[in-house]
Amino acid sequence: MDEEKALLLRIKRERAARLEAESLLEIKSRELHAAVKESRRLTRQLEKTVELQTQELLSAQRVTKLGTFVWDITENSFSWSEGSREVLDLDQSTTRNSFEEFLAAIHPDDRHIMQHISEILHQSVESGDKFVIDTEKTFRLKQRGEDIRWIKFVCDSTDFKFFSGAVQDITESVVAAKDVRQARTELESRLADLEKTQHKLRVAHEEAQTANATKSRFIAMISHDIRTPINGLLGTLTLLADSELESSQRELLQVATSSAELLRVLVNDVLDFARLETGQIQLEPANFNIRDLVSQLIDFWSPLATSAENRLEANIDDCVPGVLRGDPIRLGQVFNNLLSNAIKFTSSGVITLNIRADDSRASEKLKEHLIIEVADTGIGIEKNDQVHLFKDFSQIPLEHNEEEQYYDLSSSRRGAGLGLAICRTLVEQMGGKISVTSFPGKGSTFCIRMALEAVSDAAPSENPIEYPPLVTVEGRAPSVLVAEDVPANQLVSRMLLQSFGCQVDIANDGVEAVAACKKRKYDFVLMDVSMPRLDGIAATQQIRCLKGSGFEKLPIIGLTAFAFAHEKQRFIEAGMNEVVCKPVRREHLYEAARNAVDGRNSTESGEDTTKKTSAINLDVLRALISGLSDEQVRKVMQQVSDDLDKYRDQAIADAKSGNIIKLSRSCHAIKGLAASFGSQDLASLASSIEGAAREGDFELAVANTLDRLDFTTDETLNALKNYQALPDPLSNAG
Amino acid sequence: MKGMLFTELIDFIERHTDIATTEQIIDEARIDRLGAYTAVGNYPHEEMLEIVGSASSILKSRPQELMRQFGKELFPKLYESHPQFFEEGVKDAPLFLSRIQEHIHDEVAKLYPKSSPPKVLVSEDETRLVVNYESHRPFALVALGLIEGCYEYFDQPVDVQFDGDLGVTSTNAQFSILKT
Incomplete structure (x- = not known):
């Protein structure tokens, strides 16, 4: 290619390149312009965002009373945010302040805090070492007026030249913390006071409880003790009434008798209430037929009601279920009390016992809400007196105590006024409520509302197997005499005994009891220990001394308040066979009654060899002598009996001489011997004596030996003797 | 491919030849833009291989050596x-x-x-x-x-x-x- 052509080509090429470059430049310029425009737009947007965020931050700072700053440590000046100037109460016109100006805003007493930080930071900057100081500080602002303002200050730095930080007004939290501290202190002192008071209260409560318990015990004892002389008094007065008297003397006697009678009733009520108060009365839920219960009550009270020319009626609504679950004895006691009151305060009127379902509360499942009313047309109760009707004497204001206040007191038969308090307590214990509406001269209506579980009629009555009817050996219902003065208790005992299949007669006191025993031959007697005229102990002693067959063996079951249970031994010594505690528990009475009926059987049937032999286990005995000839058996039996006799005498001698080691050995021998031929009773008795002797319980060991060993050994010896008379089923089989 | 590499390649060829040879190489390369490259433009890399190929045949040297x-x-x-x-x-x-x-x-x-x-x-x-x-x-x-x-x-x-x-x-x- 020649030079010219090459140059032309070059020029052409360069021009084309220039044109392309220019066009590229144009494109790039436009792009750049657009980019610049976009960039400006973005900048503006960014500025707006920053402005907005700054505003937000500042307003957040204002709200939180917080401000930020940068501390130029070399210049020793601060540049403040708007918030921090507000917090520190600095001049708003300038954003920068010298350290001294900042210091001037601080409370003079707190300036040293910031001065100290400043010194440390300056040293750190000069030396180049990291500062070692907690920059989080709290100080007060220079006071303007009353208010003290608290400021929290904190800063840090990454380059040791500029320290960024924040100041916050924490006055409110400081004040709040102070308030909290103060409140806590107050609370603590109040708590301490409270604890002291509580302690005092507890002590007082314990003292009160002790005092109350003591009171109840005291009342129970005293009441019981008072009863004895009252009984004497009443007995004497009765005897006096039988003698010839002038009419004026008879009038005086009448007053004396009714006073003594009143005294007796008073004391009985007090005793009952004391028992209730000490929680000795526990409810015993059972299935019962309320119609039967009411019918028994009506039967019981009708004679008394009629004697005052009253009509006694009972209405039970058809919708009331037949069988309910509750405590029939206690419910009966409540009815009894109310009926007794109603009869007392009504003459020539009508007394009704109404039971109906509470329609207003019928919706509840399973529970049957009942309304039970005892209404009379008697004297009625004054409005003012109704308020205190159900209270016991401890709850009545003092001034009322001195007045004749009670329903009971307003009549010829006065009481301690505890009957209704007892009713209230029992009803409440059953989850019910008792109330009264009454109009003087027109009558009173006592209303009980309570819920009882309805039991399906088809359901079998409770525990039918547990209390099978008692029968005598002749196969008839046992005849029982209940000697008891309190009508409620008479009812309880009668109902219980009837439920055991017994046929019951009632004697109102010891005198009547002795008379009744003379008239009729009872299977057993249930004898209340404390009764008027003649108490249970005296009556028992008199019955035992009666001439005729079987009086010395007639089972007499004593009834006594739980409080005197420890006196049981005294009652047994007086001739009672067994003692049952009041409040009477169904199972206890049943057991005692069954024992009485059974005991009589065995006594009457005389020498019953089968029964006697039960003192030994025949299987064990037969195993021992199996394979022996009759002669050999006789010899073994003789030997066993001789040995047993010998050890028994030895043990008794040991016990009397106080040789406890020898006693232990003798009993050990008896234990082994008795066990070998199956006398379980004797073996366990001997074992218990041996154990007591070994453990040093000398008293128990000796007591058991002297009281029981002799008798139990005799029983076993008799059983052995009887055994030889029995045909051996094994030899028969062989 | 960045235009600068093309302008550098042309400079490289011219350093070792003259204007007439350089222009001939570009002229004979099978590229359709008169070989007009600006440093700020972007061009297909195949064109560079064409220029190298053209240079190789005119200068009678191996393309590997040229590259x-x-x-x-x-x-x-x-x-x-x-x-x-x-x-x-x-x-x-x-x-x-x-x-x-x-x-x-x-x-x-x-x-x-x-x-x-x-x-x-x-x-x-x-x-x-x-x-x-x-x-x-x-x-x-x-x-x-x-x-x-x-x-x-x-x-x-x-x-x-x-x-x-x-x-x-x-x-x-x-x-x-x-x-x-």
Whole structure:
């Protein structure tokens, strides 16, 4: 290619390149312009965002009373945010302040805090070492007026030249913390006071409880003790009434008798209430037929009601279920009390016992809400007196105590006024409520509302197997005499005994009891220990001394308040066979009654060899002598009996001489011997004596030996003797 | 491909020939833009291969040699025209090579999002420095020349070894440099 052509080509090429470059430049310029425009737009947007965020931050700072700053440590000046100037109460016109100006805003007493930080930071900057100081500080602002303002200050730095930080007004939290501290202190002192008071209260409560318990015990004892002389008094007065008297003397006697009678009733009520108060009365839920219960009550009270020319009626609504679950004895006691009151305060009127379902509360499942009313047309109760009707004497204001206040007191038969308090307590214990509406001269209506579980009629009555009817050996219902003065208790005992299949007669006191025993031959007697005229102990002693067959063996079951249970031994010594505690528990009475009926059987049937032999286990005995000839058996039996006799005498001698080691050995021998031929009773008795002797319980060991060993050994010896008379089923089989 | 490489290639040809030969080479190359390139434009890399092919036939030299020599002479030009990519304190070729990927090509990719610079990965053991070149363009020989130009620039002798035959279509290569 020649030079010219090459140059032309070059020029052409360069021009084309220039044109392309220019066009590229144009494109790039436009792009750049657009980019610049976009960039400006973005900048503006960014500025707006920053402005907005700054505003937000500042307003957040204002709200939180917080401000930020940068501390130029070399210049020793601060540049403040708007918030921090507000917090520190600095001049708003300038954003920068010298350290001294900042210091001037601080409370003079707190300036040293910031001065100290400043010194440390300056040293750190000069030396180049990291500062070692907690920059989080709290100080007060220079006071303007009353208010003290608290400021929290904190800063840090990454380059040791500029320290960024924040100041916050924490006055409110400081004040709040102070308030909290103060409140806590107050609370603590109040708590301490409270604890002291509580302690005092507890002590007082314990003292009160002790005092109350003591009171109840005291009342129970005293009441019981008072009863004895009252009984004497009443007995004497009765005897006096039988003698010839002038009419004026008879009038005086009448007053004396009714006073003594009143005294007796008073004391009985007090005793009952004391028992209730000490929680000795526990409810015993059972299935019962309320119609039967009411019918028994009506039967019981009708004679008394009629004697005052009253009509006694009972209405039970058809919708009331037949069988309910509750405590029939206690419910009966409540009815009894109310009926007794109603009869007392009504003459020539009508007394009704109404039971109906509470329609207003019928919706509840399973529970049957009942309304039970005892209404009379008697004297009625004054409005003012109704308020205190159900209270016991401890709850009545003092001034009322001195007045004749009670329903009971307003009549010829006065009481301690505890009957209704007892009713209230029992009803409440059953989850019910008792109330009264009454109009003087027109009558009173006592209303009980309570819920009882309805039991399906088809359901079998409770525990039918547990209390099978008692029968005598002749196969008839046992005849029982209940000697008891309190009508409620008479009812309880009668109902219980009837439920055991017994046929019951009632004697109102010891005198009547002795008379009744003379008239009729009872299977057993249930004898209340404390009764008027003649108490249970005296009556028992008199019955035992009666001439005729079987009086010395007639089972007499004593009834006594739980409080005197420890006196049981005294009652047994007086001739009672067994003692049952009041409040009477169904199972206890049943057991005692069954024992009485059974005991009589065995006594009457005389020498019953089968029964006697039960003192030994025949299987064990037969195993021992199996394979022996009759002669050999006789010899073994003789030997066993001789040995047993010998050890028994030895043990008794040991016990009397106080040789406890020898006693232990003798009993050990008896234990082994008795066990070998199956006398379980004797073996366990001997074992218990041996154990007591070994453990040093000398008293128990000796007591058991002297009281029981002799008798139990005799029983076993008799059983052995009887055994030889029995045909051996094994030899028969062989 | 960046226009600057085309203008540098034309300058390279002219340095070793004259205007008439250069223009002839461009004229005879099978390209359709009169061979008008600006440093700021972007052009298909196939055109560079056409120019090299044309130069090879006119100058009667092997295209491999032309590409390797071009690379060798390109290094100082790049170094001088783009000082911003070259860190201060890098005073020897191995260190420079080892930083190409991270300090240059990654930056290029950021500046020109549409560009696709080759991958240059450097590893070394006690005796050797190994440079792995990976591209979608067949410029392994230019890369070889650049490595040699680099050592020359830092005034360090070098003997670059590679496996097999590198040709004008080679896109990938592994270069091995013995440590002295």
